[in-house]
Amino acid sequence: MRRLEQAGEEKDENFKGEVKADEDVKEEEDVKAEMEAEDKEEVESERNIDDPSNRNSYCLFVRPADCADYLMQGYTRSGVYMIFPFTCSCNKGVKVWCDMETDGGGWTVFLKRQRATYQLSFNRTWAEYKDGFGNPYNEYYMGNEYLHAMTHSRSYALRLDVEMATGGFNYATYEMLTVANEDDRYRVYLSGSSKSSSSTTYCxxxxxxxxxxxxxxxxxxxxxxxxxxxxGGWWYYNCRYFNPTNAGFNQTLEVTCNYRKMKVTKLQLKIRPKICDASYKTIHLSELGCGCRRPH
Known part of the structure; x- marks a missing residue:
């Protein structure tokens, strides 16, 4: 009888051990399944951030610094976009016209002038040119503070595009543009090689x-x-040479490039990252510690 009781106790202990082992295995499997689910969710989240069709995730986690960032995300239509040049100010954005067609696209237009029923006045104060004014759908100036922030975070090329009153288009480019800060009176620097049409050679x-x-x-x-x-406001040498912000837009805008006068109906000045065959670095604010955090 004693042997039967001992055998029963041993069997009971063995059963308890098996149950405990099963519970341990189940717990390990649950932990593993939870980790795999989290990994899957993380990968899916990252995929959604980089997917231009998922606008909500994109707007939450990635802030484009310029129009080139939008181009790299799959946006190929010219129009008005919100960019965020200030990498450490999560809410500081500005609407600009993005040229997604000219010479491969990705151009951020900082000055836009065109014939209109109501011509915007460019006869503005220092503070207005600092912060920008106008409407990017029509005529506007992006703002010197934005130009400074952008050109000191990346190397940018400069481009001028004009539509001539006589028909046709002309352009001029410079390899690199830099705009200093307000303390240095937004001093402008051009460097590298340049290209242009004949009429815009000296602009x-x-x-x-x-x-x-x-x-x-x-x-x-x-x-x-x-x-x-x-x-108008500009980086003047004297009062005769190239001044695209002058007030004389009466059906056409007259600009002078080293004694050569042009009458134009549209004018755009724009910038794009200098190295256009390399991957653009999209700004992730969560990585820069600017106060924007991804939800868990």
Whole structure:
């Protein structure tokens, strides 16, 4: 009888051990399944961030610094987009016109002028040129503070496109543009090689090294104030040469490139990352520690 009781106790202990082992195995399997689910969710989340068709995830986690970022995300139609040049200010964005067609696309337009029923006044103050003004669907200036932030975070090429009043299009490019900060009066620098159509060959000749001038801040090399004379803000050398913001838009805009005058109906100045055959670095604010965090 004692032997039967001992055998029963041993069997009971063995059963308990088997149950405990089964519970341990089940717990391990549950943990493993949970980890696999989390990994799958993480991969899916990352895929959604990079998928242009998933606009909500894209807007939550990735902030395009310029139009080239949008192009790399699959956006190929020219139009108005919101960009975020300030990498450490999560909510500081600006609407711009993105040229997604010219020379491969990805151009951020910072000055846009065109014939309109109501011509926008470019006779503005220093503060207005600093922050930008106008409507990117029509005429506008993006703002010097944005230009400075962008050109000091990446290397940008500069491009001028004009539609001639006589028909046809002309252009000019410079390999690299940099705009200094406000303390340095938004001084502009051009470097590298340049290309252009015949009529726009000298448009950028006297631009590099100039300080920005407006009607209330005179930083040009002329004895007077070129902004007050011409009715617009610009990096003036003197009051005669290239000034795309002048106030004289009456059906056509007249600009002078080293004594050569042009009458145009449309004008755009735009920038794009200098190295266009390499992958653009999209700004992930969660990586830069700017206060934007991915939800868990």
């Amino acid at each position: 950028f000749n006297y631009l590099s090294g100039r300080y920005f001038t407006t009607i209330d801040r005179d930083h040009d090399s002329y004895s007077g104030n070129c902004a007050a004379n011409q009715g």
